[in-house]
Amino acid sequence: MTGPARLSDPKRFAEVVKQYTGRLLATARRLTDSEADAHDCVQEAFLLAYRSRSQFEGRAKISSWLHRILVNVALERVRKRSRRPEEALEDLQPTFDERGCRVESQGPAPAEAQVLLERAETRTAVRDAIAHLPEGHREIVLIRDIEGKTTADAARELSITQSAARVRLHRARAALKRLLEPAMGVAGDKEDNKR
Amino acid sequence: MMTCKDVERFLDDYLDGSLPFATRIRFEIHVRMCAECRPYIARYRRAIELGHKLLAEPPEGPASEAVPQELIDVILKSIDES
Structure with a gap:
């Protein structure tokens, strides 16, 4: 049975709920601060999916x-709760002197991502940093870096040129790098510095 | 000679492996010699990895988490009522 067909009527959708709730x-448990929040996010996600099931064309799994x-539900919840405004990306971009050299000094190479993510504080910092990117920048990070699609795919989904997508992605990544500096502040894999 | 600013401009193409050969060599020579670009790139790359590892879809396989039946019941009820 095709994906769209499985979503088409309530009985089949119930099977989808049973199959995918665990995943x-x-x-949701990685992205929320409590079990109750995780449950709420999963419930809201299924409800949104059900209401928008006609938009699922079967190109993705x-x-x-x-x-x-x-x-998106989890990140939206983070934004609503924090009441923090979106990040001003201009202030988070790298700066260079008149010779084109980096101005700000860099810290040591960070530990491996898996090691850093063992800390709940790091997981919260990563989630919050992505949640507070301006919408267009958050979208391109989700498409390119989270879903692993190409810049061409991202440009198509966002109805922008590939050139604009590249610029947007770079500004978002540079901002995330800056926002996550405190979480990466521990000395770690020195090999990265030798590459 | 490539500058740090040039490295910034070419960084994503470098990480994608899409830099033309000659540009990639110039890029790598600069990075090898630049004490600021090396940790910058390590941290830039790590920020991407952190986002991916936290938010990406988990690999296929049976869910290892316990699924409370009451959660499934609440979801199905809310769908019925929508």
Whole structure:
């Protein structure tokens, strides 16, 4: 049975709920601060998916489609709760002197991502940093760096040129790098510095 | 001679592996010699990895997490009522 057909009527959608709740809950637990929040996010994601199921064209897997909805629900919840404004990306870009040399000094090479993510503070910092990117920048990070699609795919989805997509992605990544500096502040894999 | 600013401009193409050969060599020579660009790139790359590892869809396989039946019931009920 095709993906769109599985979503088409309530009985089949119930099967989808039973099949994917565990996977979505595992992700929601990584992205929320409590079990109750995780449950709320999964419930909201399925409800949104059900209401917008006619938009699912079957190009992506059902699991990927549901995952994207869940991540957006979780990030939206972070934004609403924090009441913090979106980041001003201009202030988070690298600076250079008149010779084109970097102005700000860099810290030591960070530990491996997996090691850093063992700390709840790091997971919160990463989630919050992405949540507070301006919408267009957050979208391109989700498409390129989280879903692993190409810049051409991102440009198509966002209805912008590939050139604009490249600029937007770079500004978002540079801002995330700056926002995550405190979380990466520990000395780690020195090999990165030798590459 | 490439500058740090040039490295910044070419960085994403470098990470994608899409820099033309000659540009990539110039890029790598600068990075090898530049004490600021090396840690900058390590941290830039790590920020991307952190986002990916935290938010990407988990690999296929049976869910290892316990799924509370009451959560499934609440979801199905909310769909019924929508």
